[in-house]
Amino acid sequence: MTTVHVLFIGAGRMARAMIAGIRRRQGPIHWDISVANHQDSARLTELTTTFRVRAQTDWRTAAEQADIIILAMPPAAHQTVLETLSHHVLPHQLVASVAAGIGVSGLASKLPEGTQCAWLMPNIAAAVGESMTLCAFGDTVTADNREKLAEILRGLGQYHVCTETQVHHLTAITGSAPAFAFQFAEALEQAATALATDETTARLLVGQMLLGSAKLLLSGRPPEELTDEVATPGGATAAGLSVLTEAQFKTRVMDAIEATNQRARALAPET
Ligand SMILES: NC(=O)C1=CN([C@@H]2O[C@H](COP(=O)(O)OP(=O)(O)OC[C@H]3O[C@@H](n4cnc5c(N)ncnc54)[C@H](OP(=O)(O)O)[C@@H]3O)[C@@H](O)[C@H]2O)C=CC1
Ligand SMILES: O=C(O)[C@@H]1CCC=N1
Structure with a gap:
């Protein structure tokens, strides 16, 4: 079975729902999940014990090992995190954000040219595998990373690939x-x-x-x-x-x- 390393930056309600969805699915991939947040260590402990994830106090270390990095923090936190991430992100990695309003082009504009990016709009029913998730891919995302992300999204429920503009309107x-x-x-x-x-x-x-x-x-x-x-x-x-x-x-x-x-x-x- 292939192992794929996923790093969540942001461990709030959406991250929890997504991790629950991913863990429910018995698919072809073994997900090695790391999670970091800003300061709430009790939250990380709770996620670690409930979902077999690794808590990271400094996401920069975990970022190097990750195949997929999911930004699950408030839109306002993106600027600072992306600035730091831009010094760490590698060409083979996929960076996805679930933040409202962010846009796949907004994400790409803050990362090195050619970085593989996706914008997701899941919903809270991901926790029970019934999310209706929207997904806009950036142009540079490889077929392999599209499939890996699709496998995550199948765990969350149904997903629909569409344009960035559509995600803005359908959020x-x-x-x-x-x-x-x-x-x-x-x-x-x-x-x-x-x-x-x-x-x-x-x-x-x-x-x-x-x-x-x-x-x-x-x-x-x-x-x-x-x-x-x-x-x-x-x-x-x-x-x-x-x-x-x-x-x-x-x-x-x-x-x-x-x-x-x-x-x-x-x-x-x-x-
Ligand atoms: N809730 C929902 O139904 C949906 C939410 N979204 C999107 O998901 C994102 C998160 O929302 P939600 O889970 O509801 O929010 P929460 O407030 O529940 O969680 C936010 C998380 O982000 C962390 N965080 C904040 N700033 C930073 C930072 N600088 N570095 C690392 N982690 C940080 C917080 O850590 P700490 O607690 O330590 O401060 C917390 O773990 C938002 O962008 C929202 O638009 C999208 C679709 C649906
Ligand atoms: O309320 C919010 O900002 C997020 C975006 C979609 C659902 N929750």
């Missing part, structure tokens, strides 16, 4: 929208507990309802058609849908998407 849809879905779930759970049941039951009812709805969507049927199938003409669901329409539900969702993507662009360091 809110795949990276952030799980939080919107969780807010919807929270509102439904609150209604369920206020009206009829306990919290555990409410979680099951709402979670299974969302899972079933997602499966129907993934079967390829359009949401308008599925909505019509639920809403019997003149029936109960139609009354609830009118309230959402009155509140301009779809417009508000679009506003949230735009605000998210704008903020992502603003957080990224200038190229």
